[in-house]
Amino acid sequence: MTDPDDDKRMAAGAAVREVRDGMLVGLGTGSTAAHAIHAIAAAGLRIETVATSAASAALARSLGIVVRDFADVVRVDLTIDGADEVDDTCRAIKGAGGAMVREKIVAAASDRMIVIADGSKRVAVIGAAAIPVEVLPFGAAFVSQELTALFASVVPRDGGHYRTDNGGMVFDCRQAVTREWPALAATIASIPGVLGHGLFLTEIDAAYIAAGGTVTRLERRLTKR
Numbered sequence: 001m002t003d004p005d006d007d008k009r010m011a012a013g014a015a016v017r018e019v020r021d022g023m024l025v026g027l028g029t030g031s032t033a034a035h036a037i038h039a040i041a042a043a044g045l046r047i048e049t050v051a052t053s054a055a056s057a058a059l060a061r062s063l064g065i066v067v068r069d070f071a072d073v074v075r076v077d078l079t080i081d082g083a084d085e086v087d088d089t090c091r092a093i094k095g096a097g098g099a100m101v102r103e104k105i106v107a108a109a110s111d112r113m114i115v116i117a118d119g120s121k122r123v124a125v126i127g128a129a130a131i132p133v134e135v136l137p138f139g140a141a142f143v144s145q146e147l148t149a150l151f152a153s154v155v156p157r158d159g160g161h162y163r164t165d166n167g168g169m170v171f172d173c174r175q176a177v178t179r180e181w182p183a184l185a186a187t188i189a190s191i192p193g194v195l196g197h198g199l200f201l202t203e204i205d206a207a208y209i210a211a212g213g214t215v216t217r218l219e220r221r222l223t224k225r
Contacts, residue, residue, distance in 0.1 A: 007118035007210035012036040014208045014215045015080050015116045021046040026106040027060055028081025029053040030097035032116055036080045041065055050076060052102040054165050079110040083117050084129040086207050090220040095132035095198030098164045104196055107203040115204050119211025127179055130172035132198040137169050139193025144171060146191045151176055168195050
């Protein structure tokens with residue numbers, strides 16, 4: 001039986017084989033995405049990158065990888081990121097690392113978006129993991145009340161003290177009242193004060209999932225645009 005961290009490393013290595021010299025690559029956030037950043041550095045690829053968090057940017061630069069400011073970028077060739085849950089249709093829940101808003105923006109700008117994960121993250125149906133919702137602190141109480149109509153549990157991360165790189169709060173939401181995910185995603189996004197959420201329903205093109213030393217690739221059959 002392999003260690004989950006070894007599986008994450010294997011999945012990252014498989015995904016990084018899609019990277020080619022000259023690409024502009026999006027770097028995800030979190031422990032699994034960090035394996036991809038290390039794999040890119042080890043491969044010695046001549047690329048430039050954009051990062052979805054200050055932590056990922058700092059790691060990439062420390063490894064000699066060029067990081068550009070995404071504010072000046074229109075299109076990204078390929079993005080590699082982790083996931084909290086992913087199903088066989090490449091729908092996912094992301095955001096345990098708190099970067100889901102930036103991750104979603106970079107994913108939308110990417111020609112191809114890949115998630116990598118160990119086998120524990122592969123599920124038949126998403127929804128067990130907390131769905132993070134980033135909120136403008138100014139509207140925290142109002143948004144929290146609105147979210148309680150959609151979830152049985154709405155908990156401010158770190159007691160409300162946590163802040164994302166955008167300065168937003170995060171509510172971790174569990175036990176959605178519906179699993180009609182597109183409708184739920186649209187309802188969350190429509191609440192004034194919500195900056196973004198961790199339901200990734202159409203952004204992901206493929207997933208590399210490693211379990212027991214074996215990597216499986218899941219490919220989304222429909223285009224995201």
